[in-house]
Amino acid sequence: MSATNPARPGRQKNRNRIKTPASFLAFNYLGKLLVGLVALTCLLPFIMLVSASFTNETYIATHGFDLWPGELSTKAYETLFKNPSDIFRAYGVTLVVTGAGTLAGLMLISMTAYVLSRKDLKYRNRIAFFFYFTTLFNGGLISTYIFLVRYLGLKNNLLALILPLLFNVFYLLIMRSFMASIPASIIESAKIDGAGEMRVYVQLVLPLAKPGLATIGLFIALDYWNDWYNAMLYISKQALYPLQYLLYNMISSAQALARIASQTQVAVAQLPSQSLRMAMAVVAMGPILLVYPFVQKYFVKGITIGAVKG
């Protein structure tokens, strides 16, 4: 790209007080086009999904999916909520697992990350490797399954949904980088004033680490909210299905549709199956999207990778 190539010569007249070089204008417009396109691709499927959930079933069958409901219908949601006990119970399971898991995981990760970021701790690198090693080597699907089910007896137990996602080593590394950016002198002076280690962590470090906590907290919450894999392995009782697994069943198995049909006393063939699946997807992703605006402001501050070495 040549610097002297004027991409849009006409624009420069309006800005003659602070002259914007043509090279920047070219970058700015090309860049906006690209990022705009990426953003559009990220947004459209969501609009299509919501639109399909509000579209008349026969219209979908003949016209396919559209960005706007061709024929507005709320039948899918009516069917879904005619007998909502399954959905509400799944919401309950997901909320309990997400709430408990996020809280416990955040406490565990922040405390460990803080200690490992303390440069005066002699064995911090060895202990960090002890954790990192588990990302290279682990028991894998089968021995973890046998261990949790046979030896800990966690089949059809909500702990089986919480434990596997509780301690993510990658989040630990991000959090440690973040904790390392807290000046050691602040911690030093608090200790000189007589504060114990635990008090320094709770009253000084945690408030300073708010952006990191918000970011990692959201990541952990998403892991729990979107988990269907552990439910597929460890949960067989319908009463303990989390939301995503309920959705998965509805999408992939005719059995789940038959269950809805019998609950709502409609023949399976008459169920609005396409729009019903879309409506269920909307119900399953809705609440977590609402959290996003509240934590977004912490995001850029909360993630530091590679900038600070522990």
Add this chain to the structure above:
Amino acid sequence: MKQRNGFLREMRRNRTLYAMLLPAVLLAVVILYIPMAGLVVAFKNYQYNLGIFDSPWAKYGGFDNFRFLFISGKGFSITLNTAFYNLFNLVTSQALSMVVAIVITEMRGRIFKRATQSVIFLPYFISWIIVGSFAYNFFNYEIGSLNNMMEALGGARVNLYGIPGAWVFIIMAFNCWKWVGYNSIIYIAAITSIDAECYEAADIDGANIWRKIAYITLPSVKPTVIVIFLLNISRILRGDFQMFFQLIGMNGQLFNATDVIDTYVFRSLISGGDVGMTAAATLYQSVLCFLIIIAVNWLVKRTEPDYALF
């Protein structure tokens, strides 16, 4: 003797800090380290009634399960697929995310900036189940939007679920799409931490935007790129099970081009219950990943010691 005193003194001096590490260490031992012992089942002829430790050893000096994995030629093809997809997806998604991050930090227009940044994070929030239904909405033969669009433009309908080669690119695109928000935040965080004086000095010297990107931005995000590269190399033989399972599912027509170790193992476990081979594949993944990351880390340590992981 002296060293033991050093160890004891360190333990006494930082006893609160070490105590704070205890919950995480215990958890890692229980749910990550103990199940590793179960990998011994890779060398056994597993029998459900006998359990892991009492099952008899497998034939061929315990290596029967490994032999079985490779004898069909399946072992090699899924290994190649896994490594290929991981590298291809890593490079494409990181490149896109970096470009997006650079554009977002440099471009003009506050509202456009904030809006696009919020929107590209949306895909990160949803489970692969919902992404799978997006793919279905878009690609399916009867009512998919892509086929509707093709037909409206005068083309013929295409059954993409029967064309394995296309899925290399579809999977790449979905992977980019899902992670672009998350990855670009990491780069945005790295770019915003660059000292603004560097850019001001470059402005005074008359550098244009392309030069500033090439000589200031890119060198400054190098540590981030290297850490992300290393972390991904350490899991190069682990396939993203959730992505492949939700996009491809049980569609046998696509397996040649899209089967990775994790999906193959999962299928043989649920269809035949082959516990021994599953464990053999896990062990094989772990050992190879471990050797590869040790080698790559050794290389990095020799050329750029600051960037080594450990």
